[in-house]
Amino acid sequence: MEYFYEIVEWYDGFPVKAFIHSVGGFKTHWHNEIEILLVLEGEVNIGVGDKEYTLKENDLILINRNQVHNISRTKSDNMLLALQIDPSMFSNYYSEFAKMIFNCKSFIYGQEEQKAFDIIRHYMAKVVWNFNKKKQGFQLTIASQVYLLADYLVNNFATGIIDREKEEMNDKDLARLQAILIYINENLGSKITLNDIAEKEHLSYYYVSHFIKEKLGMTFQDYLNTLRLNKSFSLLLDSSKTITEISYESGFSSTKFFNKLFKEKFNCSPTEYRKYNMNVDSKVKSLTNNKEIYKSRTYLDVNRKAGLKKLLSYLQPQEIQNQDKNNYKTNVEYIFANAEEKGKHFKHYWKKLTTFSRASEGLRAQWQGQLKEVQREIGFEYIRFHSIFSDDMMVCNINDEGNIVYNWSYIDEILDFFKEVNIKPFIELSFMPSELKKTDEVTFWWKANISQPKHIKLWTNLVEEFIKHCINRYGLKEVETWYFEVWNEPDIEHMFWIGGKDNYFEFYKETALAVKSVSDRLKVGGPSITHQAIFDGTWLEDFLVYCSHNNLPLDFVSLHIYPESYESKKKVQNIMLRSKQGESQNQLVAEWINMQRIYFDKNHTYDTINSAKDMIDNSCLSGPEIHITEWNASSYGRNLIHDTCFIATFIIRNIVNCINTVDSLGYWTFTDIMEETKAGISAFHGGFGLINKNGLKKPSYFAYYLLSKLGKIIIEQGEEHIITREDEDIQVLAYNYAYFDDLFLKGDTSSLTNSERYLVFEEKPTKEIVINISGLEGYYKITRYQLNREDGSVFDEWIKMGMPENMTQEELEYLGGKVRPNITVGYLKVKGEYKERLYIPVHGVELITLEKKI
Known part of the structure; x- marks a missing residue:
């Protein structure tokens, strides 16, 4: 590892930098900036000049300008907060600051003296918090x-x-030092000896010795030993060479001397160090290429939840709240529209599709009551769900002769109910009934079988007989309006599909042909894959090519979009491998669900749709419909953000942005009554639903409620508003959208708790709109609807109520009565123009309808 002068790169020229990282290697460097290091978790070795220290959790050290220092890991993992400050930022006010030397090491003092350092920790935490927001x-x-x-620092x-002559290294000295180091x-x-260097530089032995000690803060021999230890560190973790080979290749005179120095530095022998690090999943090696082995692990590679909680503990509670409750304003935004504008027509495509988890849940009275309410107030056209053929629907049965006979009773019950509430089925043809399964692999708590059929004809017979039954019961004309989707997320192999991509393609072919064999006018499609498959490979392109080359029916393409990925693709691959090897599927699903998530930017939904559209447009297929059959702000059914007002603005922003891009955008799901990982315990457990398990409507529900009131002609649309017309009526929908902050985007959830769920968003002021x-x-007639944390948020009302669980009927009725958007009504005679001024808090939505009266 080369010793180097670090040039700190500032964000947009701002002379302060704060970052959280984990040290996975060993590097020696210096820079012109003051640096304060705070250990949030674990411990590290830090060398400053010729001094060595071991810092543990909560310890901090200030490294002065141009002090040579190195940081290395011990046997334990670590997480550090680094704050770098350009001392020149104080030059206009206190020029002496850049010349000062500070002795600031918390670990040399006892517990009773830590209050002085808590003030420094407090300021560091505030800087990180504000960088994040x-x-x-x-x-x-x-x-x-x-x-x-x-x-x-100056006063304490x-x-x-x-010294003035030591304050800055002149150009001549810097050039000489660089030449020596090279x-x-x-x-x-x-x-290498000092005499060699002295002769090369045409200087005396004593001058060179003094020069190196002065400029580096350590002797020539100490520096040489440090470099050689650096190199040995790399070889230990990156090669299979013996300790003797590493010793000589690093330049040590003997293995005995190498072992002695290494043990002094790392408190263990080279052999012990290598063995330990190979047993922790080669953490360092896997993070970067060999040449960069000394770099610290990135923020995402750290298990930092406990450490970040430690950091936030240095803040006062009120300092991590929205102190002003967003009652301050930014510049006024002016929106102008002409009601007589011709505008452009658009479909209310968001009402095309809603979703729920699995078919058998639709047989319950409480579930049915919730869907009735959804249809009464919003009115979706289609509903999509899993497992119409799973065992709990009891479709497939074996008679005394060993033949399969079908029982359509439960299917009839749920399809009849759909007809009653005026919604059509978007039928996902999955999962595999036990009587047809090829293998025993299952997913979800309720054991959905993810295998292929043991004989494809058994499956296609089931599909054909099911559709024929539906036609006999509901009529061909009706069933031809339904959608039939082939399977669910086959790209996530061993989690939702066994057999790989090619086998799914063949499975799709047989299933699609079976559907069309009943009636060519039936709608069939797929592949129901995730956004990851679109960006990380050629899954979708390969599927489109397969369908085109085989002249297969593909009436629609279905996709799933969530704005998140996982911290480690290796962990995903590991889970899939363990699934393939037969490990408990429920355990693996739980691990999958609980993996740390990282989030894409706020335009992920729109960008994913357009990427898919480009692939479809470039295929040889003739314009299939595009349906997003699962979509949400998270794929985790216990993500506490699901209950917040944020989701209302997330839904509205993405739906408005994606107008005229897809045929449907199906929010996953309309209800919290679902059991993929057993039912949620808390009333507000972060479930997907627009409605919680008790029938209480979340802000996400009211997002659709307000959207349903828009007209069908757009006369004005902007970043966070849309104005529509229906006949002579006008509708204005505006919102104040704040996305996730930097910490949450990178996977940190330490600020997200059961009672406090709004600290993970970027800070935005109240929006003033004219x-x-x-x-x-x-x-x-002017009707104004206001949806925000004070009006229409059942979660926020539940917090105010004291967060009761297992609520009584009285408590449920109280909450149900409190949580609707605030509505005010007025009447106005308009002559030429209508003016209004809105103040929309962050995560808030407002709708104004102007209804023409005679």
């Missing part, structure tokens, strides 16, 4: 905190002034 003007807030920190930890690095494996709609004349 990035609210408007966050640089000013951080700068003020850094100035206060600098003042505290300053011990001297850097020579040492290039000849590290050889015997609306001016011209071209209006007459008498109007």
